[in-house]
Amino acid sequence: MKLVCRQDELSTKLSLLSRVVPANPTHPVLANVLLVAEGHSLALSVFDLNLGMQVSIPAEIETPGTLTLPARFLNEIVSRLPNSDITLEAEETSVTLHCGSGRYQMQGLSADEFPELPTLSDVEPLALSVELVLQGLQSTLFSASTDESKQILTGLHLKGADTGLEFAATDGHRLAIAQFPESQLENPLSVTIPAKALRELERMLSRSPAEVVCRFDTAQVAFEMTTEQGQERVLCRLLEGQYPNYGQLMPNTFSRQITLDRQQFLSGVERIAVLSARKNNIIRMKIDPEQQQLDLSAEAPEFGSGEESLCAQISGDPLEIAFNVKYLSEGLKAMDSQDIQIQLNAETTPAVLSPLSGRKSTYLIMPIQIRG
């Protein structure tokens, strides 16, 4: 294998791939990146047996070939090289890298040892716009659980039918849903994808072209993007198990409704959070229809107390309700509208937040019951 490529292009892709490489792999080769030099491009892959990524960069291939190299180590060196041409030359599993004033010798492992990334090429592809996928992820992904013991809740549930496509994520305390009725699917779909993999997909998509092709089988999913340099892919195992029937959590009617400025609400919540963080993370919300005012408050015994009074359009009776302040602020941050709507019934039943413009989504939070 011998090739020449650009430092900036190689560095960008390696920093993307290095994030996925396990720190303590079950087999040494899984800490490596697979290099495949062929035609006019260099393909780079990492795969920890659950999550795999494959990208390409243009390269002048003098001698085609394959090899694996330590991914993080290669990334650290390449990211520090000057922005010029890099020459990679392999002899057996030993690689010499030339760039500017530097020569680096690296010990790799044979490509034969690297596990093959499934292509799912015999599965019917589902093409989605990058915009739709990004909207779906940005509106829901933050609600998935980060606690590995929560298993299926660490994933994002994707449901498709002739009524449209739906993204949903819940950690048991809050639930985020994004619906796309315009994306009607002939064949029904219902899968749970690890949130970790989707965060990497989100990162890749933000610099990607218009379309992403998804291929699902019973155990895994592949996302494919066609770039100028060739196919880029994220592949991962699906989560097993029954995803909660979250639809039944959503109340059918609401007796109270609040409309207010999202940014003002979020800023107030973040200030009150300074107090909440010093006690139990609880923020209290007092709905005052008479004054058309929403009061946020929290107390921290040794420090003091805080209150924010926000103008709001309120319909329904007065109510006092409390939430985990983190759930409230994360939900508000994930929206991008000027105004939002809060719908609720009682201090013990879920509240539902939704933006009034921009990206459409629904965010449900369970309140916290407080004494006194």
Added chain:
Amino acid sequence: MKLVCRQDELSTKLSLLSRVVPANPTHPVLANVLLVAEGHSLALSVFDLNLGMQVSIPAEIETPGTLTLPARFLNEIVSRLPNSDITLEAEETSVTLHCGSGRYQMQGLSADEFPELPTLSDVEPLALSVELVLQGLQSTLFSASTDESKQILTGLHLKGADTGLEFAATDGHRLAIAQFPESQLENPLSVTIPAKALRELERMLSRSPAEVVCRFDTAQVAFEMTTEQGQERVLCRLLEGQYPNYGQLMPNTFSRQITLDRQQFLSGVERIAVLSARKNNIIRMKIDPEQQQLDLSAEAPEFGSGEESLCAQISGDPLEIAFNVKYLSEGLKAMDSQDIQIQLNAETTPAVLSPLSGRKSTYLIMPIQIRG
């Protein structure tokens, strides 16, 4: 006490002061900031009995008064407030803060409990330009030890005489010196100041006016800056003990001399550091006068090896020498010249680096003895 001040001004100063406040103070009041409202300004002070800082902001004082409030807590709230007027009103030790839509109640402690910051006002002041002090700090401070058990070496030594002023810092492995022969002192000076305090001073000076006034007594030092809002001060205890006689470490003559581009040298060192970091942090340097070339190299057994070949002007015989890569890169980063000079004698005696332009300084590193 009742006053009105600007959120942005209060927030900037609180974030500066909060850095100094101890996380686990020996007495609760030391976690607080002292507020003194008087005339047309609000003075803010923190003091952990070793290190103290005092700053001022303009304020409309309706009722003068003094009080202490939890420094970090106040900072966290104020930094999140909108950029508008803040009203602070105290009743006994309870303060109400109003700003925009928010009202915050805070529990303070009486100002009487707050230890007095010594003023050293009866000591002869020494006026220095901010530029000189910043140059002295930036060229040396990084060489002080961060290991608290190293006691006197955690400080910066300041020596003044009729021959000029000298800043020096060493951790036992390297030594940085900045000399200012133009700053001649009538009364000789020889003090060791904690590097921690000087890092805070550096932060304050970078947004300060032209002059800093220093006052030393046998146990402490105060740095005073006059700003539009009044006096700002950093005060700290001096370190006790005999500072090493570092002057004797500096060789009188050198048999070898290298001149090369600082940025190229630093970049090469930082790439080789990727390998060094995976073994013993050692970087090898081969001085080749015949080729007028400096070769940097390192090996990391399981990963590989790297070599950087740099053009240099070299006089003297060939030599191989090794250094701790961190000491080399930190020294090069602290300089700002285009070219630097390395002077050395043998592989077991110190090497001395100095910039050929810009900020003047001298940086001495002990080599590492390597086998084979």
